[in-house]
Amino acid sequence: MTAHTQAWGSGLATTTAAGVELDTWFSHVALGALPAGRDPWILPAELDELAGPDPRRAVTLEGVIVEIELGEAPSSTPDAYLRLHLLSHRLVRPGEINLDGIFAHLPSVVWTNAGPMHPDDFTRLRPHLVRAGIHAHSVDRFPRLIDYVTPPGVRIADASRVRLGAYLSPGTTVMHEGFVNYNAGTLGHSMVEGRISQGVVVGDGTDIGGGASIMGTLAGGGTHRVTIGARVLLGANSGVGISIGDDSVVEAGLYVTAGTKIVLPEEPRSADGAPRVVKATELSGVPGLLFRRNSLSGAVEAITRTGAGVTLNKMLHT
DSSP, X not given: OOSOOEEEEEEEEEEETTOOEEEEEEEEEEESXXXXXXXXXXXXXXXXXXXXXXXXXXXXXXXXXXXXXXXXXXOSHHHHXXXXXXXXXTSSOTTSSOOTTGGGGSOOEEEETTEEEOHHHHHHTHHHHHHTTOOEEEEESSOBGGGTOOOTTXXXXXXXXXXXXXXXXXXXXXXXXXXXXXXXXXXXXXXXXXXXXXXXXXXXXXXXXXXXXXXXXXXXXXOOOOEEOTTOEEOTTOEESSXXXXXXXXXXXXXXXXXXXXXXXXXXXXXXXXXXXXXXXXXXXXXXXXXXXXXTTOOEEEEEOOSXXXXXXXXXXX
């Protein structure tokens, strides 16, 4: 956990004529309290120059300085955006700050190549927007990460697949089919060709194979935080709903949920010769395992692996 209990930032908030706050981009964010002697009403000159109305989008850009308590729930749109910026600037890790109720402060926005717009204004102004060369690329509560933060040492093949609030460590590569949600991400060099859902963290040297999926805390309202260890391989089109320990492999195409029955063929059998069977949740976080489906019986099995896990191609992560 971060030792800080406060954070602050200065930036530009986008507001509609009706007073709806659409977003806030922070040019500067920091942990801790606003520095002593810093007037919260005096903005940096560069922000003052950018502030003002944008009649094309029917919005006004307004300079703001925002202070928040990290342990308290978000209380406004600028507050929520500051928390997302802190995550994507790698100042806090996923799960370290309070994000309870954040959706209530993130309105649905039409994201355009000129910035955010209210959906009603986008519909009303569509002919003028077309003539001005302004077009939409999504309607969502969350913007694309790289429209707000460009994390150093990271490659993202498709900007629309990574949300603001994703935590991506240096050496991370997110390929075209990869996806990283807010409050989720990587803790080291990683190859991401699958889905990292909200609340999930992935360890150093791990490969999330093409089409692989990791269940997050938003799915079904769950509270268990899934973690993927270091040097793990999730095979193509596999999926997990449990934590996977270091140096483990999940076979391609295999989905392991908490309730999946797992056969342990290496352990002693019962008196009647039956193999030991456990729920997958009992193996959550255990290192050095290979999860596979027996091609003859169809049973899902877990056997021990020896040595280190996968090794990533260094040329792809520098």
